[in-house]
Every structure is written in structure tokens, then in C-alpha cells.
Amino acid sequence: MSITKTKGSSSKAQALPHRIRDQLRYEILTGALPAGTPLKQDALATRFQASRIPVREALRQLETEGLVAYHLNRGAVVIRMDVDQICELLDIRIALEGYAVRAAVPNMGRADLDMLESILREYDEADSVPRWAELNRRFHLALCAPANNTRLRRLIEEYGLNTDRYTHEMMSMATGKDGPQADHYRILEACRKQDGALAARLVEEHIIETKKNLVAMHRMRQEG
Incomplete structure (x- = not known):
């Protein structure tokens, strides 16, 4: 005993x-x-x-x-990160999440899709940057979870999504939440169609667009 x-x-x-x-x-x-x-x-x-x-x-x-x-x-x-460090982490997200989504989509059941949609509905109603960041984080983690790879999920969670507190603050000033949210719904639709290749490509393009806008916003701040 x-x-x-x-x-x-x-x-x-x-x-x-x-x-x-x-x-x-x-x-x-x-x-x-x-x-x-x-x-x-x-x-x-x-x-x-x-x-x-x-x-x-x-x-x-x-x-x-x-x-x-x-x-x-x-x-x-x-810690406070500079733009170059954030972009490096976004590059890691592109690689990790693209791979994870390709593996995840074939394993998605109705419960997974309902969870993703529920998160996006909450995102629609959210009215603060911290809340957008948290729901974005939940969406991306839920998107990758059906890959059923604990180590991969941990890498995405620990080394990729910690960019959210920076990117959402700057992106909210540049584009608001409508553009990124439209991307999220397109990704969800690809998941519903069981098109893993399309969903992965949309996720990669979504993160690349975030990176481009982040760099542009930083440049405008510097020039202004």
C-alpha cells in the first residue's frame, strides 16, 4: 500500500x-x-x-x-520577439501544420468537423484581439489533432502557435478578423470534402498571407 x-x-x-x-x-x-x-x-x-x-x-x-x-x-x-523571429516561427508553422493537416483530414469524423465549426462560430462573435488569438489557436490545434500524432501536435503547440499573441495584435490593425476568418471557413469546407491536399494548401497559404501582412505592417510602422 x-x-x-x-x-x-x-x-x-x-x-x-x-x-x-x-x-x-x-x-x-x-x-x-x-x-x-x-x-x-x-x-x-x-x-x-x-x-x-x-x-x-x-x-x-x-x-x-x-x-x-x-x-x-x-x-x-x-519575452518580446522581433519580426524576424516571428517570421521564422511562421515558416515552421507552414511546414508542421501543412503536414499535420494532410494526415488529419482522412481521419476526421463528424465530431471533429462540428468542433471546428463551433470554434469558428465563437470566433464570429468574439470582439477582442486576445479572444481572436485564443480561438485561432484552438481552431488550428483542433484542425491538426486528428493526425493522431502527439509529438507533432506538441511541436505545433509549443513552437508554432506562440506567434499568435504577436500576429493577431498587428493583423487586427491591418485587416481585422474578417479576412483570416474567411480563410478558416474555406479550410473547414475542404475538410468536409475530405480533401486533405486542398485543406493543407489552404492552411499553408493562410499562414503565408499572415507572414506577408505582418512584414508589410511592420515596414509601414518603420516608415511612418
Whole structure:
């Protein structure tokens, strides 16, 4: 009996850094923790009712994902990316999501399609940039989930979609949500037709267009 209890405690201890990481990642991506926010280990340990060890591990994982950086005399801070770094991540998204969607579409059932449509309906009703970013993130993850590849999904989630907090802020000023949302519905329609090649191409073009508009918006800001 004592062995079982020890295993359970060990399992919970191993899961704690992941729970802390997931919550902090969500808050960073939705803008609740904006760029430049310090992430003090003592304060986080108190907040999550944990020791500094799982907090330190969670911050290390977020650093690996490019969401957090360590600065001398400041500790961990929510990172601010420049346009070149964002474009590099968008290139990764093009490769990863295109591959994932090709694999996902043949496996999509009615429940998957209904989930995608439900997310887009919420997107239609959303009226804030953080909400658009969160629903966009959910749509792209749900789109790739039927590929049934956990490692691929993790790569997409951790290294690709962390661009959303930047791209949606700038894109909302350039195009609003109507253009990207129209792309989403075209992608959904291709999924309904079980056309994986078309859905993948539309996803790739969607991200490429985001990249082009992001660079153009940045250039206009610099020139202005």
C-alpha cells in the first residue's frame, strides 16, 4: 500500500511543472502576461502552492519554447520577439501544420468537423484581439489533432502557435478578423470534402498571407 501511495505522489509531482507551464503559457499567449512581465519564482510558488523546483522547471520549459528569457539581475521575463523571429516561427508553422493537416483530414469524423465549426462560430462573435488569438489557436490545434500524432501536435503547440499573441495584435490593425476568418471557413469546407491536399494548401497559404501582412505592417510602422 505504501508503494502505491509513493507512486501516486511521484506522478503528481512530475505533473505539477507541466500544469504550471500550461497555465503560464496560456496567460502569455492570451496577453494576460504581456511581454516584459517578470516571473518571480517565489511569487509563482506561492500562487501555485508549490515549491520553487516545479516552478523553475516550468520556466525552463517556457524558455525552451521561446516564451520566456532570463535577464541578469531580473530573472525570468516574458519575452518580446522581433519580426524576424516571428517570421521564422511562421515558416515552421507552414511546414508542421501543412503536414499535420494532410494526415488529419482522412481521419476526421463528424465530431471533429462540428468542433471546428463551433470554434469558428465563437470566433464570429468574439470582439477582442486576445479572444481572436485564443480561438485561432484552438481552431488550428483542433484542425491538426486528428493526425493522431502527439509529438507533432506538441511541436505545433509549443513552437508554432506562440506567434499568435504577436500576429493577431498587428493583423487586427491591418485587416481585422474578417479576412483570416474567411480563410478558416474555406479550410473547414475542404475538410468536409475530405480533401486533405486542398485543406493543407489552404492552411499553408493562410499562414503565408499572415507572414506577408505582418512584414508589410511592420515596414509601414518603420516608415511612418
